[in-house]
Every structure is written in C-alpha cells, then in structure tokens.
Amino acid sequence: MATTTAAVTLTSDLLSDNMSVSASTTCMKAGTTADGLDMMEYGYVDITSGTAYDIIGNTPTASKASKLYVKNHSTDETYYISIVLDAQAVGRLYGGPNDTGDWMFIPADFHDANADVEITATGGTNKICYALFHEGTTLVAS
Amino acid sequence: MATTATISISSDIAPGFGGISASMTLTQAGTITDIDSTTGFQIRKLSAASVVDLVTMANELVEPEDSQAAKIYIRNIGYKDVIDKSVGVTIGVKSEPIGKLYGGDWMMMPLTCIDADDITATPETADTVVLEYVMFFEEA
Numbered sequence: 001m002a003t004t005t006a007a008v009t010l011t012s013d014l015l016s017d018n019m020s021v022s023a024s025t026t027c028m029k030a031g032t033t034a035d036g037l038d039m040m041e042y043g044y045v046d047i048t049s050g051t052a053y054d055i056i057g058n059t060p061t062a063s064k065a066s067k068l069y070v071k072n073h074s075t076d077e078t079y080y081i082s083i084v085l086d087a088q089a090v091g092r093l094y095g096g097p098n099d100t101g102d103w104m105f106i107p108a109d110f111h112d113a114n115a116d117v118e119i120t121a122t123g124g125t126n127k128i129c130y131a132l133f134h135e136g137t138t139l140v141a142s
Numbered sequence: 143m144a145t146t147a148t149i150s151i152s153s154d155i156a157p158g159f160g161g162i163s164a165s166m167t168l169t170q171a172g173t174i175t176d177i178d179s180t181t182g183f184q185i186r187k188l189s190a191a192s193v194v195d196l197v198t199m200a201n202e203l204v205e206p207e208d209s210q211a212a213k214i215y216i217r218n219i220g221y222k223d224v225i226d227k228s229v230g231v232t233i234g235v236k237s238e239p240i241g242k243l244y245g246g247d248w249m250m251m252p253l254t255c256i257d258a259d260d261i262t263a264t265p266e267t268a269d270t271v272v273l274e275y276v277m278f279f280e281e282a
Contacts, residue, residue: 002153003153004151004152004153005152006248007149007150008215008250009147009148010145010250012145012146012168013144013145014145014179014278015180015182023246026227030242030244031229033227033228037155042156042159063242065230065242065244066241069149069162077173087238088235088259089254089256089259090235090240090251092171092210092211092252094211099165100165100166100167103147103166103250105149105151105248105249106240106249107242107244107247109239109240129164131151133155
C-alpha cells in the first residue's frame with residue numbers, strides 16, 4: 001500500500017495561554033481503511049497576475065478522497081493568490097518574507113467538471129508550489 | 143511567538159519524491175503584522191447526516207474583516223476514541239462542497255469571512271462524529 005502522511009503543528013499566543021495543536025493523518029482512498037492514495041501531481045509554477053488559471057490540469061476522479069496542498073512561495077507579503085472552487089471564492093494565500101508565506105491543505109472534492117481549483121495572482125508574479133494526492137484521474141487524450 | 147502553522151508531508155507514491163515541509167506565519171493581509179483574532183479552539187459534535195453551519199460568519203461575536211487573510215483548521219477526531227477512516231464529514235463554503243474529512247483527517251484552508259460564506263459540515267452518516275476547529279481572522 002502506498003503511504004502518504006500529512007502532519008501539522010499549529011501554535012498561537014492569541015489566547016491567554018499558548019495554544020499548540022499537533023495532528024497527523026494517513027491519507028486513504030475514499031471509504032477504505034486499508035488502501036492509501038496512490039497517485040500524485042506535484043509542481044512549482046509562476047503565476048502571472050490578473051488571469052485565472054486551473055491549477056490542476058486533469059480532473060481527478062470525482063467525490064473521492066483527494067488532498068490538495070498549495071503554498072505561496074512569494075517573498076513579498078503584498079502578493080497573494082485567490083482560491084476559487086466552482087465559482088465559490090474560498091480565500092487568499094499571501095506571500096511572506098523568508099518563505100513564511102501561506103499554505104493550505106484541503107480535501108478536494110472535484111465533484112464535477114466545474115470544480116477545478118482556480119487561482120488568480122495579485123500584486124505580481126506569484127511563485128506557487130502545489131501537490132495533489134489522489135486515487136485516479138481522467139487523462140486528456142492527445 | 144505569533145501564530146504559526148507547519149506542515150510535513152511524506153509519501154512513497156512517487157519514487158524520488160522528497161516530501162514537503164513548510165511553515166507559515168499567520169499575518170494580516172498584505173503585511174507582516176501578526177493576525178489578531180481567533181474564535182479559540184472549539185469542538186462540535188454531530189449526530190445526523192444533515193448540513194450544519196460550523197461557523198456562521200454573521201454571528202461571530204467579533205466581526206471578521208472580509209476578504210483578508212483568515213484561515214481555519216478543522217479536524218475530524220471521531221467519537222470516544224473511535225476514528226473511522228471509512229466515513230467522513232463534507233466541509234463546505236456556503237453551498238459549495240470543498241471536500242470530505244475522513245476520520246483523523248485535518249485541513250487548513252483560507253477563508254473570505256464574507257457573511258454569506260459560512261463554513262458548513264455534512265456528516266456522511268448519522269453516527270456521532272466530532273470536529274475540532276479554530277479560525278484565525280482579522281477584526282473588522
């Protein structure tokens with residue numbers, strides 16, 4: 001079985017006592033407890049500002065257990081990318097100095113052909129790293 | 143110390159893939175100033191296969207600023223130490239499903255915090271499941 005593990009550590013001093021949360025999950029195929037995700041796409045791209053792009057070229061099999069990671073590696077904190085899924089604005093990932101820019105890690109439904117993950121850069125050319133872990137995709141015939 | 147989040151991903155799917163390790167400091171939009179508000183850490187027990195608002199933006203005691211750098215962390219922690227990876231809870235924004243958190247799965251997602259863009263949760267079954275979550279945002 002292929003094994004993909006995603007771990008997070010979250011700390012904050014916004015509360016009266018420091019908060020620290022750690023979690024780890026093994027990414028399984030939908031509805032199974034013994035078979036891990038076994039396919040992936042991984043990329044590092046420059047996104048010029050002003051145009052919306054689908055970050056995933058092929059649509060993974062719908063309604064499965066795909067996981068999507070995206071990080072903004074731009075070093076300018078005023079640069080950001082907007083994330084849109086099926087015409088629904090989700091949020092923004094800002095850049096940051098010393099590679100402290102925002103990242104996200106979400107389960108990605110891809111429930112229909114319109115549910116591609118769309119990103120639009122603002123401020124300038126944003127440097128984006130992304131990885132999609134999934135269990136099947138429909139390739140586009142050449 | 144600020145608010146920071148670090149992710150580490152390892153995988154043996156693709157030969158030569160060296161994994162991912164990344165950190166972010168949660169800041170206010172377009173600045174290096176630390177983000178200033180949070181809902182605090184919360185849990186929500188769900189026992190029906192119907193949609194509920196996990197976060198109702200218009201009802202937050204501290205009004206979040208729209209379209210800034212807000213983030214939410216959500217994890218499906220199962221129920222009473224039983225974590226079932228075969229069933230999950232679909233997390234959505236407004237009426238749009240984002241994806242399903244199976245038992246033990248977690249997510250970190252940016253948010254618009256626009257009043258209409260509530261965060262929803264829809265369990266796959268009526269079996270009790272608990273979500274833990276915390277939202278970070280800018281005060282309006």
